[in-house]
Amino acid sequence: xxxxxxxxxxxxxxxxxxxxxxxFTEQANYxxxxxxxxxxxxKNQTLFGLPVVxxxxxxxxxxxxxxxAFVAVSYTQLNRLRSKLCHFTKLNGYPLTSYISxxxxxxxxxxxxxxxFILENVTxxxxxxxxxxxxxxxxxxxxxxxxxxxxxxxxxxxxxxxxCEIGAGSFLGVNSCLRDKVHVGKDCVVxxxxxxxxxxxxxxxxxxxxxxPLPNKTxxxxxxxxxxx
Numbered sequence: 001x002x003x004x005x006x007x008x009x010x011x012x013x014x015x016x017x018x019x020x021x022x023x024f025t026e027q028a029n030y031x032x033x034x035x036x037x038x039x040x041x042x043k044n045q046t047l048f049g050l051p052v053v054x055x056x057x058x059x060x061x062x063x064x065x066x067x068x069a070f071v072a073v074s075y076t077q078l079n080r081l082r083s084k085l086c087h088f089t090k091l092n093g094y095p096l097t098s099y100i101s102x103x104x105x106x107x108x109x110x111x112x113x114x115x116x117f118i119l120e121n122v123t124x125x126x127x128x129x130x131x132x133x134x135x136x137x138x139x140x141x142x143x144x145x146x147x148x149x150x151x152x153x154x155x156x157x158x159x160x161x162x163x164c165e166i167g168a169g170s171f172l173g174v175n176s177c178l179r180d181k182v183h184v185g186k187d188c189v190v191x192x193x194x195x196x197x198x199x200x201x202x203x204x205x206x207x208x209x210x211x212x213p214l215p216n217k218t219x220x221x222x223x224x225x226x227x228x229x
Contacts, residue, residue: 005029005030005031006030006031006067006068007030007031007032007033007062007066007067007068008024008030008031008032008033008067008068008069008070008097009032009033009034009035009036009058009062009067009068009069009070010024010032010034010035010036010069010070010072011036011037011055011069011070011071011072011073011085011089012035012036012037012071012072012073012085013035013037013041013043013044013047013052014072014073014074015074016072016073016074017035017047017072017073018047018048019072020070020072020099020117021047021048021072023099023101023119024070024099027101027102028099032048032050033050033062033067034050034051034052034053034061034062035047035050035051035052035053036052036053036054036055036058036062036069036089037052037053037054037055038054038055038056039054039055039056039057042054055085055088055089058092059092059093064092064093064094064095065093067094068094068095068096068097069089069094069095069096069097070096070097070098070099070115070117071085071086071089071115071133072117073085074135074153075135075153075171076225077222077223077225078169078171078187078189078219078222078223079133079151079169079171080151080169080223082133082151083133083150083151083169086114086115086132086133095114096114096115096132097114097115098112098113098114098115098116098117098118099116099117099118100112100116100118101118101119101120101121101122103120103121104118104119104120104121104122104123104124105122105123105124106118106123106124107124107125107126107127107128107144108126109127110124110125110126110127110129110130111128111129111130112124112130113130113131113132113133113134113150114132114133115132115133116130116132116133116134116135116136117134117135117136118130118135118136119136119137119138120138120139121138121139122136122137122138122139122140122141122142123140123141123142124142125142125143125144125145125162126144126145127144127145128142128143128144128145128146128147128148129146129147129148130142130148131147131148131149131150131151131152131168132150132151133150133151134148134150134151134152134153134154135152135153135154136148136154136158137153137154137155137156137158138156138157139156139157140154140156140157140158140159140160141158141159141160142160143161143162143163143164143180144162144163145162145163146160146161146162146163146165146166147164147165147166148160148166149165149166149167149168149169149170149186150168150169151168151169152166152167152168152169152170152171152172153170153171153172154166154171154172155171155173155174155176155192156174157174157175158172158173158174158175158176158177159175159176159177159178160177160178161177161178161179161180161181161182162180162181163180163181164178164180164181164182164183164184165182165183165184166178166184167183167184167185167186167187167188167202168186168187169186169187170184170185170186170187170188170189170190171188171189171190171222172184172190173189173190173191173192173193173194174192174193175192175193176190176191176192176193176194176195176196176211177194177195177196178196179195179197182196182197182198182199182200183199183200184196184199184200185199185200185201185202185203185204186202186203187202187203187219187223188200188201188202188203188204188205188206188219189204189206189219189222190205190206190207190211191205191206191207191208191211193209194206194207194208194209194211195208195209195210195211196210196211197210197211198210200213201213203218203219203220204218204219205217205218205219
């Protein structure tokens with residue numbers, strides 16, 4: 001450790017990893033020791049003056065006994081890549097930590113899983129549950145009694161009303177919102193500005209106000225890393 005700061009390994013070396021580095025070092029008082037990426041994507045040897053090493057050899061550089069890890073990856077492949085890297089990191093013995101902004105407002109009885117990225121001006125009201133590996137970008141609001149399942153990504157200023165449920169692996173775009181008691185199926189994509197007033201099917205794409213599913217479109221191309229249209 002550097003002083004009393006806990007050591008942290010960041011998995012990823014892109015823009016989300018750079019953001020995570022800023023948040024963890026400036027606002028969460030962590031000592032970031034380095035970055036890990038898959039060998040096939042290892043392009044640079046350093047980032048912010050710290051080593052970037054292949055995940056396949058990560059334990060040779062950073063012992064899991066002396067540092068935790070945070071997987072800093074966006075919603076690539078509809079959150080599948082981030083989920084895969086979390087699994088790999090845990091299998092190698094690293095405990096996963098979460099970042100919760102000091103400028104977020106979190107009720108005392110809220111549950112939050114590991115490897116969550118909860119940014120500034122997020123509000124999570126009483127009785128809500130946030131699963132593992134969930135990103136809540138700036139300004140999101142999670143109403144009382146709502147549940148966000150594992151591996152979701154909610155972009156800036158998503159508004160989730162009370163007693164809603166968001167299925168695992170889903171992505172909600174900027175400024176989208178859910179009426180109270182709405183259930184979003186797993187692996188859904190909700191477009192920017194969409195307004196969901198009814199429950200959704202799994203693996204569908206919803207746009208508009210009120211939001212409707214795009215005909216003959218599923219989120220499978222997103223999962224495979226392909227363009228949807």
